Amino acid sequence: MLETLDEDETDGGPRSLGAARAPLSRLCLATRRVTPVEDMLRFVAGPDGQIVPDLARRLPGRGAWVSATRADLETALKRKAFGRAFKGKGTAAPDLADLVDALLYKDARAALSLANKAGKVVTGATKIEAALAAGDVRVLLHAADARPDGVRKLNALARQVENAGARPVSLIDCFPGIELDLALGRSNVVHAALLAHPTTEGFLGRCLKLLRWRTGASGGEGHGQGEDHAHVPGRMQGTDTE
Secondary structure, eight states: OBOOOGGGSBOOOHHHHHSTTOOSEEEBTTTOBEEEGGGEEEEEEOTTSBEEEOTTSOOSSOEEEEESSHHHHHHHHHTTHHHHHTTTOOBOOTTHHHHHHHHHHHHHHHHHHHHHHTTOEEESHHHHHHHHHTTOEEEEEEETTOOHHHHHHHHHHHHHHHHTTOOOOEEEEEEOHHHHHHHHTOSSOOEEEEESSHHHHHHHHHHHHHHHHHHSOOSOOSSSOSTTOOOBOOOOTTOOOO
């Protein structure tokens, strides 16, 4: 559905979003299409007039929306769409896309820590292989700098388990080993497995958001097909996770 009404370029604030009759779709500043909010990012103008991302959709004030891909945000910036949406009262920094990338990345890493606190993360080759063989693994996590032979071995075992009828395993490799160490509170983490659990689904969901943001894809780039397979590419240039 196409929409061109300028008056619909911003929402009425967090209260309007939480209202029972609030729309579940918003106008994208880049594509000019009305899109489900689950596939979008909200932005607000801060007190200093700078445009800031509102990933949780809770910041006060009117918000403008862009489809949750880097390409669409860069299109909106190129067209100076935020200035139009906020009636000239919002200024977008040139590195806004890098900021969004860093925040989405940090959010995914925090979700990994949460799954670890829930006791749903397994490390160590022997334990990972046993969890895969038992069909308990939902996500197979490789450090971005892992040795290819180790990655191939575990991926092959995951394929064997899937072919035997187990649930598909999603593949994630966007975190360098040193950040896996920090997120999991362990040393020299190269591979890990996340067991089926709500916290694991939360981590996977955030990784899928990161995948869509970076590539425009929705998943299915792993060793299999379908929504249960999510191969999230490694850290991209310009990502700041500090």
